[in-house]
Amino acid sequence: MAEILFVNACVREEQSRTLKLARHFLARYGELHPEDVITERNLMRDRLQPLYRENLEEEEALLAAGRLDQPMFATARQFAGADKVVIAAPFWELSFPAILKIYLERISVVGVVFRYNEHGAPVGLGRAKKLLLITTRGGDFSLPETQWMEMGARQLEALCALYGIPQFQCLCAQGMDDVRNDPAQLLEQAMGRAEELVKDF
Template sequence: MAKVLCIIASPRDESWSSRLADGFLTTYRQLHPQDSIEMLDLFSADIPPFTAPQAAAKYAVLGGQEPRDRAQAAWVEVIRTIEHFKSFDKYVLASPMWNFSIPYRLKQYLDVIVQPGLTFKFVPEQGYVGLVTGRPLLLLLARGGTYGAGNPCETMDFQESYLRAIAGFIGITDIHAVRVENTLMETPEQVEERLQAAIREAGRLAEKFA
């Protein structure tokens, strides 16, 4: 039995990315009834802040030291969040594009879990090495425009490019992506057709998402 973490990064009930996740999970549950799926709604989750004490702890760890005092207490919550994240075998991340990038709650979550000694390390002979390995990630993305290769807006995509980069940094290299595009440029009926096509594409990935 595998444990799947499905991260929802939109606050909107009618979110295209969340609906895409619902469609994927419907098929996934049919194909993998033995697996357990936990939903993490980032807009209602208790994500630790990353302020001065947490930053002090991070730099202490980077310097080969143990966090102390307020930094140590703050670091406990960071470790708890990371241990929860690392307890899963597979990841599904549903996110809209906000201002060409990702919602701030998703960025906060990533800023908490990407930490030295916990999700990555530095090896002098190799450089940075990710510690979250051997696990697949499925990105279910919605964006108001089109950002594919050769598109004039291609360089404005800091959503998928960033998510792939940060996942790779912590060791996740088996990454798939399904996108619903042009959600702000077409009629609701046209976007609905795009969504259903994306759900079918995601459904085809569900069988081999392992």
């Protein structure tokens, strides 16, 4: 039995095309792995606070005292305990919504999710071997002239290296808001790719 953590950062909730794609992927995953447990973190409901000075100082004091069992680190502990992570987030401001950035602040805890070894290199402490980002984008960021502007998948892939998660994948539908495209058809095609990808996830 594997623990799947589903981090839902789809701000438009049931209107969200990204969420539709994620639910399709997870439904197929559930059919293929009925023994696994999928736990959803809905970031719209959680309303995590960003790290302001007070809670940053509190976090540093607790870390210095080795009190990793404190509620402040519950989100990081949950992330570290997952075998596979699926993050669903629309493409906003060339990356993802702020609620996901706040979540990342909350899980990036040295001593829980990763540590630095004697050479100063990060070493993962969590169980996850795979992280999948599911996203939809208004524009097309797969083109030679736009690829460099994509900061969402690239940031999460880099964070996987920091957290010691060996496999990062991204499932996306893009060009969704381009008037020349049919967004329903693009989403349908992405659903098809989801069905292929889920077989090896």
